[in-house]
Amino acid sequence: MRTALIQGSGGLGSALAQVVIEARVFDQVILAGRGQWSMDAPHTQIRTVPVDLTSDQSVAEAAGRVRSWCERLHLVITTAGVLTDPSRGIAPEKKLTELTREAFQSVMEVNCLGPFLWLKALYPLIKHREPVTIATLSARVGSIGDNRLGGWHSYRASKAAQNMLTRNLALELGRLNPNAVVVGLHPGTVDTGLSKPYQKGVSPEHLFTPAQSAAYLWSVIQALTPADSGQVFDWKRVRIEP
Ligand SMILES: NC(=O)c1ccc[n+]([C@@H]2O[C@H](COP(=O)([O-])OP(=O)(O)OC[C@H]3O[C@@H](n4cnc5c(N)ncnc54)[C@H](OP(=O)(O)O)[C@@H]3O)[C@@H](O)[C@H]2O)c1
Numbered sequence: 001m002r003t004a005l006i007q008g009s010g011g012l013g014s015a016l017a018q019v020v021i022e023a024r025v026f027d028q029v030i031l032a033g034r035g036q037w038s039m040d041a042p043h044t045q046i047r048t049v050p051v052d053l054t055s056d057q058s059v060a061e062a063a064g065r066v067r068s069w070c071e072r073l074h075l076v077i078t079t080a081g082v083l084t085d086p087s088r089g090i091a092p093e094k095k096l097t098e099l100t101r102e103a104f105q106s107v108m109e110v111n112c113l114g115p116f117l118w119l120k121a122l123y124p125l126i127k128h129r130e131p132v133t134i135a136t137l138s139a140r141v142g143s144i145g146d147n148r149l150g151g152w153h154s155y156r157a158s159k160a161a162q163n164m165l166t167r168n169l170a171l172e173l174g175r176l177n178p179n180a181v182v183v184g185l186h187p188g189t190v191d192t193g194l195s196k197p198y199q200k201g202v203s204p205e206h207l208f209t210p211a212q213s214a215a216y217l218w219s220v221i222q223a224l225t226p227a228d229s230g231q232v233f234d235w236k237r238v239r240i241e242p
Contacts, residue, residue, distance in 0.1 A: 119134065
Protein backbone atom coordinates (compact mmCIF):
# COMPACT_ATOMS: atom_id res chain seq x y z
CA MET A 1 0.00 0.00 0.00
CA ARG A 2 1.36 3.44 -0.95
CA THR A 3 0.70 6.18 1.58
CA ALA A 4 1.23 9.96 1.45
CA LEU A 5 1.21 12.19 4.52
CA ILE A 6 0.69 15.93 4.27
CA GLN A 7 1.07 18.18 7.30
CA GLY A 8 -0.57 21.60 7.56
CA SER A 9 -4.13 22.64 6.75
CA GLY A 10 -3.22 26.18 5.64
CA GLY A 11 -3.23 27.61 2.12
CA LEU A 12 -0.49 25.49 0.61
CA GLY A 13 -1.08 22.43 2.79
CA SER A 14 -4.72 22.19 1.67
CA ALA A 15 -3.88 22.84 -1.98
CA LEU A 16 -1.10 20.23 -1.96
CA ALA A 17 -3.43 17.73 -0.31
CA GLN A 18 -5.96 18.33 -3.09
CA VAL A 19 -3.37 17.85 -5.83
CA VAL A 20 -1.91 14.70 -4.26
CA ILE A 21 -5.37 13.18 -3.74
CA GLU A 22 -6.41 14.01 -7.30
CA ALA A 23 -3.22 12.46 -8.70
CA ARG A 24 -4.57 9.06 -7.57
CA VAL A 25 -1.10 7.57 -7.16
CA PHE A 26 -1.51 6.80 -3.45
CA ASP A 27 -3.87 4.26 -1.92
CA GLN A 28 -4.06 6.31 1.24
CA VAL A 29 -3.53 10.02 1.96
CA ILE A 30 -3.15 11.14 5.57
CA LEU A 31 -3.74 14.80 6.42
CA ALA A 32 -2.25 16.12 9.66
CA GLY A 33 -2.67 19.56 11.17
CA ARG A 34 -4.34 21.75 13.74
CA GLY A 35 -7.06 22.93 11.37
CA GLN A 36 -10.01 21.37 9.60
CA TRP A 37 -9.86 19.45 6.34
CA SER A 38 -12.74 19.14 3.90
CA MET A 39 -11.43 16.67 1.33
CA ASP A 40 -13.41 13.93 -0.24
CA ALA A 41 -12.27 11.39 -2.81
CA PRO A 42 -14.11 8.11 -3.32
CA HIS A 43 -11.04 6.51 -4.97
CA THR A 44 -8.57 7.21 -2.15
CA GLN A 45 -8.63 6.41 1.55
CA ILE A 46 -8.32 9.76 3.35
CA ARG A 47 -7.54 9.95 7.03
CA THR A 48 -7.04 13.00 9.20
CA VAL A 49 -5.13 13.42 12.43
CA PRO A 50 -4.68 16.50 14.62
CA VAL A 51 -1.12 17.60 15.25
CA ASP A 52 0.57 20.66 16.70
CA LEU A 53 4.24 20.48 15.77
CA THR A 54 5.23 22.61 18.78
CA SER A 55 3.96 19.95 21.24
CA ASP A 56 5.96 16.75 21.83
CA GLN A 57 2.85 15.02 23.16
CA SER A 58 0.76 15.99 20.15
CA VAL A 59 3.51 14.85 17.76
CA ALA A 60 3.90 11.51 19.57
CA GLU A 61 0.14 10.87 19.57
CA ALA A 62 -0.27 11.82 15.92
CA ALA A 63 2.73 9.74 14.81
CA GLY A 64 1.27 6.79 16.76
CA ARG A 65 -2.00 7.16 14.86
CA VAL A 66 -0.13 7.31 11.54
CA ARG A 67 1.83 4.16 12.48
CA SER A 68 -1.45 2.36 13.17
CA TRP A 69 -2.61 3.13 9.60
CA CYS A 70 0.46 2.14 7.59
CA GLU A 71 3.79 0.36 7.75
CA ARG A 72 5.58 2.70 5.35
CA LEU A 73 5.24 6.22 4.05
CA HIS A 74 6.14 7.01 0.42
CA LEU A 75 5.55 10.78 0.37
CA VAL A 76 5.80 13.13 3.33
CA ILE A 77 5.20 16.87 2.92
CA THR A 78 5.43 19.38 5.75
CA THR A 79 4.07 22.89 5.29
CA ALA A 80 4.27 24.38 8.80
CA GLY A 81 5.43 27.95 8.70
CA VAL A 82 4.92 31.25 10.45
CA LEU A 83 6.09 34.71 9.40
CA THR A 84 3.78 37.01 11.30
CA ASP A 85 1.72 36.40 14.43
CA PRO A 86 0.85 39.55 16.37
CA SER A 87 -0.61 37.46 19.23
CA ARG A 88 2.92 36.14 19.91
CA GLY A 89 4.83 39.29 18.98
CA ILE A 90 6.09 37.73 15.72
CA ALA A 91 6.71 40.12 12.84
CA PRO A 92 9.48 40.06 10.21
CA GLU A 93 12.27 42.20 11.69
CA LYS A 94 13.60 45.03 9.56
CA LYS A 95 16.54 45.70 11.87
CA LEU A 96 18.62 43.83 14.43
CA THR A 97 17.12 46.03 17.16
CA GLU A 98 13.74 44.36 16.49
CA LEU A 99 15.06 40.86 17.20
CA THR A 100 13.59 39.28 20.35
CA ARG A 101 14.31 35.96 22.04
CA GLU A 102 10.61 35.00 22.24
CA ALA A 103 9.77 35.68 18.61
CA PHE A 104 12.95 34.06 17.28
CA GLN A 105 12.35 30.91 19.34
CA SER A 106 8.70 30.70 18.27
CA VAL A 107 9.56 31.03 14.58
CA MET A 108 12.35 28.44 14.89
CA GLU A 109 9.93 26.05 16.65
CA VAL A 110 7.26 26.15 13.96
CA ASN A 111 9.42 26.50 10.84
CA CYS A 112 12.38 24.29 11.61
CA LEU A 113 12.41 22.28 14.82
CA GLY A 114 8.75 21.24 14.67
CA PRO A 115 8.86 19.74 11.16
CA PHE A 116 12.04 17.79 11.91
CA LEU A 117 10.81 16.44 15.25
CA TRP A 118 7.73 15.37 13.30
CA LEU A 119 9.98 13.57 10.80
CA LYS A 120 11.89 12.02 13.71
CA ALA A 121 8.63 10.63 15.10
CA LEU A 122 7.81 9.24 11.65
CA TYR A 123 11.30 7.82 11.11
CA PRO A 124 10.28 4.14 11.50
CA LEU A 125 7.90 4.67 8.57
CA ILE A 126 10.38 6.38 6.26
CA LYS A 127 13.58 4.36 6.77
CA HIS A 128 12.60 1.56 4.39
CA ARG A 129 14.21 0.73 1.05
CA GLU A 130 11.34 1.62 -1.26
CA PRO A 131 11.20 5.00 -3.05
CA VAL A 132 10.25 7.72 -0.58
CA THR A 133 10.13 11.50 -1.01
CA ILE A 134 10.25 13.90 1.90
CA ALA A 135 9.62 17.55 1.10
CA THR A 136 9.52 20.39 3.58
CA LEU A 137 8.27 23.74 2.38
CA SER A 138 11.17 26.14 2.58
CA ALA A 139 11.60 29.66 1.17
CA ARG A 140 14.04 31.39 -1.13
CA VAL A 141 14.81 33.88 1.65
CA GLY A 142 16.41 30.99 3.57
CA SER A 143 19.31 31.05 1.09
CA ILE A 144 22.37 32.72 2.62
CA GLY A 145 24.03 33.21 -0.79
CA ASP A 146 20.89 34.80 -2.26
CA ASN A 147 20.40 37.24 0.63
CA ARG A 148 20.97 40.73 -0.72
CA LEU A 149 18.30 42.64 1.20
CA GLY A 150 18.78 41.55 4.82
CA GLY A 151 16.02 41.78 7.42
CA TRP A 152 13.44 39.11 8.32
CA HIS A 153 16.04 37.74 10.74
CA SER A 154 13.98 35.04 12.44
CA TYR A 155 12.21 33.77 9.32
CA ARG A 156 15.39 33.72 7.21
CA ALA A 157 17.38 32.00 9.97
CA SER A 158 14.65 29.40 10.52
CA LYS A 159 14.52 28.54 6.81
CA ALA A 160 18.33 28.39 6.54
CA ALA A 161 18.40 26.02 9.52
CA GLN A 162 15.57 24.00 7.97
CA ASN A 163 17.65 23.66 4.80
CA MET A 164 20.62 22.39 6.82
CA LEU A 165 18.48 19.73 8.52
CA THR A 166 17.13 18.80 5.08
CA ARG A 167 20.68 18.14 3.86
CA ASN A 168 21.53 16.22 7.03
CA LEU A 169 18.46 14.00 6.79
CA ALA A 170 19.15 13.41 3.09
CA LEU A 171 22.66 12.15 3.92
CA GLU A 172 21.50 10.05 6.87
CA LEU A 173 18.54 8.48 5.09
CA GLY A 174 20.48 8.05 1.85
CA ARG A 175 22.90 5.68 3.62
CA LEU A 176 19.96 3.40 4.52
CA ASN A 177 17.91 3.87 1.39
CA PRO A 178 19.40 4.84 -1.98
CA ASN A 179 15.84 5.46 -3.20
CA ALA A 180 15.15 8.23 -0.68
CA VAL A 181 14.78 11.87 -1.73
CA VAL A 182 14.75 14.63 0.87
CA VAL A 183 14.32 18.20 -0.39
CA GLY A 184 13.23 21.69 0.53
CA LEU A 185 10.77 23.42 -1.82
CA HIS A 186 10.17 27.12 -2.43
CA PRO A 187 6.56 27.59 -3.57
CA GLY A 188 6.93 31.08 -5.07
CA THR A 189 4.95 33.96 -3.63
CA VAL A 190 1.54 32.48 -2.93
CA ASP A 191 -1.68 34.18 -1.91
CA THR A 192 -2.14 32.71 1.58
CA GLY A 193 -2.54 34.08 5.08
CA LEU A 194 1.23 33.98 5.53
CA SER A 195 2.04 36.32 2.63
CA LYS A 196 -1.09 38.52 2.82
CA PRO A 197 0.56 41.51 4.59
CA TYR A 198 3.50 41.51 2.11
CA GLN A 199 1.80 41.26 -1.28
CA LYS A 200 1.69 45.00 -2.11
CA GLY A 201 4.79 45.09 -4.33
CA VAL A 202 4.11 41.74 -6.00
CA SER A 203 2.80 41.90 -9.58
CA PRO A 204 -0.28 39.72 -10.25
CA GLU A 205 1.63 37.33 -12.53
CA HIS A 206 4.11 36.67 -9.71
CA LEU A 207 1.45 36.02 -7.06
CA PHE A 208 0.26 32.43 -7.38
CA THR A 209 -2.97 30.99 -6.08
CA PRO A 210 -2.36 28.06 -3.69
CA ALA A 211 -3.74 25.70 -6.36
CA GLN A 212 -1.32 27.05 -8.99
CA SER A 213 1.70 26.71 -6.71
CA ALA A 214 0.63 23.25 -5.55
CA ALA A 215 0.39 22.10 -9.18
CA TYR A 216 3.90 23.42 -9.90
CA LEU A 217 5.29 21.79 -6.74
CA TRP A 218 3.64 18.48 -7.57
CA SER A 219 5.37 18.55 -10.98
CA VAL A 220 8.67 19.23 -9.21
CA ILE A 221 8.10 16.38 -6.73
CA GLN A 222 7.26 13.92 -9.50
CA ALA A 223 10.46 14.75 -11.40
CA LEU A 224 12.79 14.40 -8.39
CA THR A 225 15.42 11.65 -8.33
CA PRO A 226 17.74 10.50 -5.52
CA ALA A 227 20.48 12.64 -7.14
CA ASP A 228 18.45 15.70 -6.08
CA SER A 229 18.35 14.68 -2.42
CA GLY A 230 19.57 17.26 0.11
CA GLN A 231 18.86 20.26 -2.13
CA VAL A 232 16.31 23.05 -2.24
CA PHE A 233 14.32 23.70 -5.41
CA ASP A 234 11.92 26.40 -6.42
CA TRP A 235 8.52 25.85 -8.09
CA LYS A 236 10.23 25.84 -11.52
CA ARG A 237 12.62 23.08 -10.33
CA VAL A 238 15.55 25.52 -10.34
CA ARG A 239 18.01 24.70 -7.54
CA ILE A 240 18.34 27.41 -4.89
CA GLU A 241 21.87 27.89 -3.60
CA PRO A 242 22.38 27.26 0.14
N1 LIG B 1 2.85 31.86 0.96
C1 LIG B 1 4.05 32.16 0.47
O1 LIG B 1 4.18 33.12 -0.32
C2 LIG B 1 5.24 31.36 0.86
C3 LIG B 1 6.48 31.70 0.28
C4 LIG B 1 7.61 30.95 0.62
C5 LIG B 1 7.49 29.91 1.51
N2 LIG B 1 6.27 29.60 2.07
C6 LIG B 1 6.21 28.50 3.03
O2 LIG B 1 5.15 27.64 2.70
C7 LIG B 1 4.66 27.01 3.89
C8 LIG B 1 3.13 27.05 3.94
O3 LIG B 1 2.73 28.38 4.13
P1 LIG B 1 1.32 28.95 3.61
O4 LIG B 1 1.62 29.97 2.61
O5 LIG B 1 0.40 27.82 3.28
O6 LIG B 1 0.82 29.70 4.92
P2 LIG B 1 -0.47 29.51 5.83
O7 LIG B 1 -1.68 29.38 5.00
O8 LIG B 1 -0.39 30.61 6.82
O9 LIG B 1 -0.19 28.11 6.52
C9 LIG B 1 0.70 27.98 7.58
C10 LIG B 1 0.87 26.53 7.88
O10 LIG B 1 1.64 26.35 9.05
C11 LIG B 1 1.03 25.37 9.85
N3 LIG B 1 1.35 25.64 11.26
C12 LIG B 1 1.48 26.81 11.86
N4 LIG B 1 1.76 26.62 13.18
C13 LIG B 1 1.80 25.30 13.36
C14 LIG B 1 2.04 24.49 14.47
N5 LIG B 1 2.28 24.97 15.70
N6 LIG B 1 2.00 23.15 14.32
C15 LIG B 1 1.73 22.65 13.10
N7 LIG B 1 1.52 23.38 12.00
C16 LIG B 1 1.54 24.69 12.14
C17 LIG B 1 -0.45 25.48 9.58
O11 LIG B 1 -1.07 24.21 9.72
P3 LIG B 1 -2.23 23.91 10.81
O12 LIG B 1 -2.92 25.19 11.11
O13 LIG B 1 -3.08 22.86 10.21
O14 LIG B 1 -1.48 23.39 11.98
C18 LIG B 1 -0.46 25.85 8.10
O15 LIG B 1 -0.52 24.70 7.29
C19 LIG B 1 5.36 27.68 5.07
O16 LIG B 1 6.41 26.87 5.53
C20 LIG B 1 5.92 28.95 4.45
O17 LIG B 1 7.08 29.40 5.12
C21 LIG B 1 5.14 30.30 1.76
